[in-house]
Structures are given as structure tokens and as C-alpha cells.
Amino acid sequence: MVKKVLSNTNYRKRFTIGFAVLIATAMLCLSQNSLLAQSGAVPLIGSQDAVYNAKKRTLTIKGENFRAGATVSLTNIRGQIGHGKIKVKGDSKLVINGIEEADLADGVTVTVTNPDGFTSSSTQVRITIADDARLSAGDVRTIIAQAVAVAEANNFRATIAVVDNEGNVLGIFTMNGAEPRVDVGVSFADNVEDKVCIDRPLGECGLEGLRKNRDRIPSCFAALSKAISGSFLSSGGHAFSTRTASFIVQENFPPMTRFQPSGPLFGVQF
DSSP: OHHHHHHHHHHHHHHHHHHHHHHHHHHHHHHHHHHHHHHSSHHHHHHHHEETTTEEEEEEEEEEOOOOTEEEEEEEEEEEOOOOOOOEETTTTEEEEEOOOGGTTTTTTEEEOOOOOOOOEEEEEEEEEEOOTTOOOHHHHHHHHHHHHHHHHTTOEEEEEETTTOEEEEEEEEEEEEOOEEESSOOOOSSSOOOOSSOOTSSSSSSGGOOOSSEEHHHHEEEEEEEEHHTTBTTHHHOOOOHHHHHHHSSSSSOTTOOOOOOTTTTTTO
């Protein structure tokens, strides 16, 4: 009888210990999940994703876990930087108004605090100055897509080049079926023998004695030449088109008209 009582007592102890371990494990899991949830709500600042727009006087900061109503602290080597209203766009972008460009010259350290009290680490950000006049990657893609649409509508297979106003190459696109190489010059004949262009009739040669159909240049070079010509010769919003440039540098003016004098800029070959 005594042994039976001891056995029941041991059973109760084991049950109590097991239940306590189960409760402790559950509480530990819950606390870990709570900590994970809390860490996920801490704002994270991208150190290389800040853009300043001088025209709008706004500083845009990208990151994660931003919440509506967040406050921002901006400091430089001279101390605190004043600013205006803050707009939270989604949970990954903050737009801070009323920023002076002079305050950003020596770098800026940013700290973000969400309304729930979670605060980011203080992060020094690298700031890019936005230029509204500069074409974005999306702008370049749009220009190329529009050029392709026009070429297809006219049954052309074109090589398309896009440059900025300083002649820097922003994009080159070659349509399927486009000629990989081209002749530079004026031709009046469809089939010209492969001969050196010395003392040959006008129109049967490429530019500067290049042998037609052999000494051809890559199409992308020709496209870039035209695009850069238009860029360099344009000013004040008035485009000097590549078609105009092509007309005035040809051997005859108008082009492909025999026995006419050369264009006013023939020989410049820009």
C-alpha cells in the first residue's frame, strides 16, 4: 500500500515538472516571437539611397519599416539641421521638406523614430543631387521604345542611339534584322563594284576613299555620330536635327543631286 502511494506521488511530481517545462517553453517561444516582431519594426535607413532635390528643397531617404507620423533627426558637423514637414510614402521612403543644400555639403547623419517608439541607428547617408534636366533610365527606355515603334510603322530595322546634351552615351538599341554595318557617303548606284574610291564617279564611293561594301563602319557608330551631332549643335531648347546636319555636310547640296556644289560644312564630318 505504501509503495502505491509513493508511485502516485512520483507520477504527480513528474506531471507537474513536465507541465512546468511545457509552460516555460511556450513562454520562451512567445518572447522570442515578440522580440522578432519588435526588431522587424525598427526603422532601417539605406546609407546610399538619399536624394536631394534643390528645386523643391526636399531630401528623400529610402529604407525599411518607416511608419506614418515618424520623426527625423538630421545632423551635420555643425549640429542639428532644421527641416519642414515629413511625408511617409509606403514603408520604404521618407520625404523631408525645407532642406537647404548648404546644410548637406559636409554629409548628414539621419535618425528615424517611429510613433511606436522604435528608433533606427544613426546612419550617415550619401546624398545624390537630383537633376530634373537629366534623362533617367526610364526616360531612355521610353525614347528607345518610341523610336522602335516609329521604325516598325515604317517597316525599318534601325539602330537607335540616345545621348545627353554633353554627348554621353545613355543607350543603344539594335532592332532584330537591322544592318550591322553601314556605308558613310552618297551613292547613286545600287550595285557598285568593290574598288578603291580614287578617280571614281561621284556617288560610287564611301567617305574619304573607303571601299564601298567592304570598309563599312558599325551601325552603332553611325547612330551615335548622328545623335551626338544633334546634341552638340542644339542650344536653348532649339534642336539642330541630324537630318539638317546630314544635308549640309554632303558632297552635293541638296544631297544626291549631281553637279551641285557641296554643302556649306562639307568636310567637317561631324
